[in-house]
Amino acid sequence: MPRRATLDQRIAWHLAHSGACGCRPIPGRLAAEIGRRGITIPEPSVTNVAARKRNER
Ligand SMILES: [Zn+2]
Known part of the structure; x- marks a missing residue:
């Protein structure tokens, strides 16, 4: 797995997750x-x- 792709994927995941959830x-x-x-x-x-x-809860 290229490091660059992994970083891009992590950023994309966090951007989507932060906007949708914020947990x-x-x-x-x-x-x-x-x-x-x-x-x-x-x-x-x-x-x-x-x-x-x-x-x-
Ligand atoms: Zn979450």
Whole structure:
């Protein structure tokens, strides 16, 4: 597995997950790489955060 592809896949996964769920922060190294690429990290929507809190019970 090429390192580059792995990093791209991890970034794509975290961007999608952060926007849809927000159950975990993006690790510092990945967040730095995302910022270096000029990508804005999506905030989880209020609706999804509320749904997550319900699921934690
Ligand atoms: Zn999640």
